[in-house]
Amino acid sequence: MNTDKAQQASANRAARRGALRMRLSLLVVATVTLGIGVATIIDYRREARAQTEDLFDGLEDEVMGLKLARARIRDPREFEAYTDQYCMQMNEHVSPGHHILVIDSRGSLIVNAQHHSGAEVTQALTSTDERESILPVGNRRLAQFRVRDTDGSTIVVAQYMDLVEDTLRAEVLSRLITVAIVGVLLMLLIFFVVNNLVLKPVARLAVAAKAWSARGFSTRSEVAGSAELRMLAGEFNAMAADLERVEQEREADMVKARHIQSNLLPSAVPSIPGLSVAALYRPAEFVASDLYDVFILPGGKTVLLVLDVSGHGVSAALLTGVVKMSLHRRLAEEDDPAKAIMLVNRDLLACATEGEFVTVCVGVWNHVERTWTYCAAGHEGGMLISGGRLTALPATGALLGVLEKATWTNRVVKLRNGDRLILFTDGVVDARAPSRPFGSAGLERVIQTSLDVSLPDQITRIADEAEKHCVPRACDDMTIVGLEVLPGDHGGQYYAI
Numbered sequence: 001m002n003t004d005k006a007q008q009a010s011a012n013r014a015a016r017r018g019a020l021r022m023r024l025s026l027l028v029v030a031t032v033t034l035g036i037g038v039a040t041i042i043d044y045r046r047e048a049r050a051q052t053e054d055l056f057d058g059l060e061d062e063v064m065g066l067k068l069a070r071a072r073i074r075d076p077r078e079f080e081a082y083t084d085q086y087c088m089q090m091n092e093h094v095s096p097g098h099h100i101l102v103i104d105s106r107g108s109l110i111v112n113a114q115h116h117s118g119a120e121v122t123q124a125l126t127s128t129d130e131r132e133s134i135l136p137v138g139n140r141r142l143a144q145f146r147v148r149d150t151d152g153s154t155i156v157v158a159q160y161m162d163l164v165e166d167t168l169r170a171e172v173l174s175r176l177i178t179v180a181i182v183g184v185l186l187m188l189l190i191f192f193v194v195n196n197l198v199l200k201p202v203a204r205l206a207v208a209a210k211a212w213s214a215r216g217f218s219t220r221s222e223v224a225g226s227a228e229l230r231m232l233a234g235e236f237n238a239m240a241a242d243l244e245r246v247e248q249e250r251e252a253d254m255v256k257a258r259h260i261q262s263n264l265l266p267s268a269v270p271s272i273p274g275l276s277v278a279a280l281y282r283p284a285e286f287v288a289s290d291l292y293d294v295f296i297l298p299g300g301k302t303v304l305l306v307l308d309v310s311g312h313g314v315s316a317a318l319l320t321g322v323v324k325m326s327l328h329r330r331l332a333e334e335d336d337p338a339k340a341i342m343l344v345n346r347d348l349l350a351c352a353t354e355g356e357f358v359t360v361c362v363g364v365w366n367h368v369e370r371t372w373t374y375c376a377a378g379h380e381g382g383m384l385i386s387g388g389r390l391t392a393l394p395a396t397g398a399l400l401g402v403l404e405k406a407t408w409t410n411r412v413v414k415l416r417n418g419d420r421l422i423l424f425t426d427g428v429v430d431a432r433a434p435s436r437p438f439g440s441a442g443l444e445r446v447i448q449t450s451l452d453v454s455l456p457d458q459i460t461r462i463a464d465e466a467e468k469h470c471v472p473r474a475c476d477d478m479t480i481v482g483l484e485v486l487p488g489d490h491g492g493q494y495y496a497i
Contacts, residue, residue, distance in 0.1 A: 033183045059145035062157045087113035097160030105152035201225030217244035254286035271491025273367035278456040278495035282478040289316035290479040307360035308425040337375035338408040348401040357401040372413045385420040419485045427476035431469040438469040455484045456495040
């Protein structure tokens with residue numbers, strides 16, 4: 001399942017990188033294409049104005065030529081024939097749609113030469129008196145230029161703008177094709193440049209940053225890409241080198257701290273009359289906020305305890321040592337667990353900072369009376385297995401390090417041969433994967449299904465089942481101490497699991 005999730009996460013990251021590449025490429029290409037498009041529109045308008053001006057210049061030249069011809073040809077019929085021939089030649093060689101009018105001072109048509117045009121053109125030309133203009137005729141446009149002759153008449157030359165517009169359309173189409181080709185080439189170029197100079201170096205930095213976030217400070221990002229990204233990768237690598245050095249020093253200190261804390265655990269326990277003891281200790285980190293202990297009091301009674309300090313890390317681990325030493329001292333002075341807990345609470349309040357507290361279950365085994373006298377401060381008293389039945393032993397007072405005048409009581413349990421008692425910290429019952437909490441119900445279930453196995457095997461099975469319900473990187477320390485009552489005063493074994 002974890003492998004599937006990792007593969008899915010990797011696929012998601014690849015998809016995001018691909019989407020980012022595409023978005024950046026499209027953004028740059030869209031910006032450049034928009035710029036080229038705007039430039040093309042501006043250029044098109046400028047070209048359209050230039051060609052229109054050239055058209056009007058050509059029409060003006062034609063008008064002036066007709067004016068000179070009219071001055072030489074005095075016969076109206078002969079001039080009309082001349083204009084008709086001239087218009088026909090212009091339609092054949094320049095542009096279909098030429099139209100020539102001569103209008104006298106009274107507005108009457110003297111000459112009306114036209115080829116490939118009709119009455120609507122004549123009507124449009126006689127309805128305006130502008131020197132030069134573009135007139136709509138149906139779904140086409142007509143450019144006209146006129147000049148007044150010496151006798152008061154007006155010479156008008158007009159031409160459809162089809163040729164000019166066709167030329168402009170062909171030019172625009174050519175430019176659009178060019179822009180599209182340039183856009184595609186630009187997208188490929190930008191994709192290559194962005195991918196190799198920006199995204200790949202950033203992706204390498206992201207991979208390295210993920211490793212650093214998991215405390216893999218030996219990882220280095222490849223120095224590549226633009227000068228700015230190379231400088232950034234260099235700075236990150238220098239930072240990682242400093243963090244690696246600090247991490248190595250921290251790990252060395254944590255190894256020392258773990259070694260010191262392991263020395264707080266009982267390495268060997270003398271034979272305990274009437275009991276076999278098994279203890280499992282699984283820190284979630286280098287050092288734990290849990291601790292257990294087994295030791296013999298001067299009067300021959302045996303103390304077994306488990307404790308859990310709030311928080312994690314070195315400060316919590318340090319406090320476990322303080323509480324252990326205080327318990328040893330106070331129980332040596334007074335083998336009553338409740339009275340000893342009260343004194344330990346005072347010791348803890350004197351040295352702990354605000355917000356630090358401790359839960360502890362401490363019990364005294366009296367092999368003569370076959371009793372278990374325990375005091376549980378903010379802690380469960382354990383699970384008693386007697387005659388195949390389970391009994392949850394309750395706490396007998398508040399946790400330590402909070403209330404100065406708190407009081408605790410003892411509870412005495414008579415044990416029989418074959419009885420087992422399981423003490424544990426909250427890392428066992430609080431194991432809580434999403435939708436799969438372990439809890440007290442899970443603990444009871446595992447105990448019920450492991451009654452026929454040895455005490456060490458039963459404790460190991462409890463811890464293994466609880467770990468299955470842990471959220472990765474969110475597991476708490478697990479400490480389990482089990483005792484089994486043996487017949488007579490024969491001492492059993494001590495199992496450190």
